[in-house]
Amino acid sequence: MILDLDIGNTLSKWRLKDVISSEIRSRGAVWTREEWRPGADIPDLDVVSAVRISSVARRAVLEDTVALLQRRVGVVHVARSGREALGVTSGYEEPGRLGVDRWMGALAGYQLTGGCCSVDCGSAITIDFVLPGGRHLGGYIIPGLRLMKESLKLGTRNVAIDPDSEADELLAPGKNTVEAVNHGIYMAAVSAVNRIYAEVCDREGVALPLLLTGGDARVVSRGIRVPHAIWPDMVYAGLEACYPLTAAERAGKMAGAPHVPLPAPLERIRAGLAFSTLL
């Protein structure tokens, strides 16, 4: 089995992938803690022959995890952001400083679409752009839904936005504190994504496919008006593309890759932008 790890600031996600069949056998998540230790809630390492890791947690968390895994597993790949990979060149002045989860998402998105906007809705919401041809432009970082809510300190942190709510309900004015906070941060997040997507497509003169991932991808998706796809395994797909281990991966297949709808025509994106900024 291959153990893939996506260690974010909130959750450490894992999945076990069969080396022979390329099927995902199991998956789970544990809180990203100071001392991250395989335990009851972590897969059995005896069946693991290789590990691939994307981590944006504190360096000590990664070092501890890698040290522990290296004692038990023969092959441990730790992804790093770089200046160039798989046809994509980083837009960052210091490429090593780009969050590796963003880099994995950008690489996976580029493999799938040949140029896209990738949005990762986790602890932070990150919005990255890769143009056709492979130039990564850089991106945007805003607080995620949960962080925005916690920062208000209004005692609403444990009342999550129902991911099944209709966008229309979430966009309506709140009639109590919980609603006002939930609807406010939701509006802030989806407005930012909609606006940033339109601004950058307009600037660059290209309508890009739009991909969403992360723990809040589903709820954010409901407020996005332009065609897009959700790809829960997008960070894992970057690991697959960087460190292909199975026959399917070597053939360029990425697990769980969604059907990506054609983007809206550029004129429509521009008209929407003009409408939201000039009226």
Ligand SMILES: Nc1ncnc2c1ncn2[C@@H]1O[C@H](COP(=O)(O)OP(=O)(O)O)[C@@H](O)[C@H]1O
């Ligand atoms: N079952 C869940 N447990 C925890 N967080 C969840 C859950 N479902 C959705 N979320 C949301 O997803 C976010 C974590 O998403 P994730 O992409 O794993 O973040 P990160 O990569 O930063 O750890 C949380 O901040 C929360 O808003």
Ligand SMILES: CC(C)(COP(=O)(O)O)[C@@H](O)C(=O)NCCC(=O)O
């Ligand atoms: C922006 C992030 C905190 C997002 O992390 P996440 O929400 O996935 O936990 C992470 O990608 C990161 O630490 N990036 C380094 C800074 C940068 O990308 O510029």
Ligand SMILES: [K+]
């Ligand atoms: K994120």
